Amino acid sequence: MARYAVNATGTKKLVADLRVADRVHAAFTAEPGEVLAVIGPNGAGKSSLLHALAGLVDVDGSAVLGGIDMLRTPVRERRVGLVFQGQLLFPHLSALDNVAFGRRARGEGRQAAEAVARDWLERFGIAELAGRKPRELSGGQAQRVAIARALATDPDVLLLDEPFTGLDVSVQMALRLELGRHLRDFPGIALLVTHDAIDALTLSDRVLVLDDGRVAQVGPPAEVAAEPRTRHVARLVGLNLVPDGDDLIAFTPDAVTVSLHEPEGSSRLRWQGPIATVAPHGDAVRLMVHASPDLLADLTPAAAAELGLVPGKEVWLSAKATAVSRYGAREGAAPTGR
Structure with missing residues (x-):
């Protein structure tokens, strides 16, 4: 089985200019295969940015991917995978059914969808948990299922909203390594919201800094860390900024x-x-x-x-x-x- 299906829009740049009420106005681009970390203080608009692309909040503007404006595309037809903080798995479904859900919702047959789901559970080292319900999983296991569920749909855009929040430090470290391995192979675009400098420095190709709903800085992680332009980023990387x-x-x-x-x-x-x-x-x-x-x-x-x-x-x-x-x-x- 191919590790990832490359979609028609999955090899194209994302050009976005999003306005979410009076909370966010952010213009940015992201290249295919790129991981763009989104950082900023609480209330800066990071989650709103992701939710706008996923169709979970009202938004104006555009988000053009492969010549198609995602914002003008019905939500269920957007090839977007979303991982929330806190897992948010379907409690009545097994781990296998959770991972297969997106493909089944697109009309794929049960056998084919479950085959892909089992493959993803295997990749995350939790194939033996396929029959368990979310309440029977640890936090780290549940988040692995949540990430597998998002990737199993072969999304053009993967949205990760603080995926390590609430996990033990040792679990965070292990999951960060696993996610990094999968992101290196991912042909689409990944946006990672994080409060952790380690995530931004080790998982991303570029960093987008939001401050008060606006883009304050964009650049490679090392460049942003060396020359931060907001006090929040300076604190994240341990610098004074005057x-x-x-x-x-x-x-x-x-x-x-x-x-x-x-x-x-x-x-x-x-x-x-x-x-x-x-x-x-x-x-x-x-x-x-x-x-x-x-x-x-x-x-x-x-x-x-x-x-x-x-x-x-x-x-x-x-x-x-x-x-x-x-x-x-x-x-x-x-x-x-x-």
Whole structure:
């Protein structure tokens, strides 16, 4: 059996310009075989974007795939696979019937649909669970069934809405590896909504950043991680981000020096504010300081104890100009040096 059926539209680019009420207005493209991670803070419109493509919410605009506007196509005729967070399997159906459901709904015969479903359960290593109902499955097993159900329909577009949410860390790691393997072979387009930097960095070909319902940044994962243009993304990848006119300044918490008095030297950037939190971070102590904007600083436990750092204490933060990355605040703006 072929690993995937290549559909007429599955080898074409997706060109979308979507408007969901007053919550989302996002224009983007995605290439065949590409995994596009969609990240952003809560309320940015990530799930609304996926639900618009799936036909689950009212939407204006267009989403053209292979010369056909998906938004003008009846929902049941769209070749879209959707994986929700929390599995959402049909509780009265077995794992096998859940995976076969999409093909059966398209009119395919039971025997053929079940053959494809068994193949997908085998690929995810859960063939022996074919007869179990969702209530008899663990969270990881149920999510494997949910992903298999979406892929079994040979979709042109695979929509993954935080597929690892609610799973144990070890289960997340195993499922991430499995999903990554299948996505590498998938000839269609995959959109992955995630809150996890690991997902965006390891599973995607490009990252689309939503902020307040608008596209704030699009690019390869390494590029977005190195030069984030929103504070949410900077936090995801562990960077401080400070606006400076038309530029942004990014730097790591361990590049920050903490002191009780204003530092000397014109080569240093400096900020002042009260400590919000003090917490262990690996071998270091991490401070969150309300310094307009909030900044992170890492220092050794010995240094933290010597300075008597506790929440509420006023401190100065500084960083050498040579330790920060400076680049344009807008997409496509040229960097202005290091």
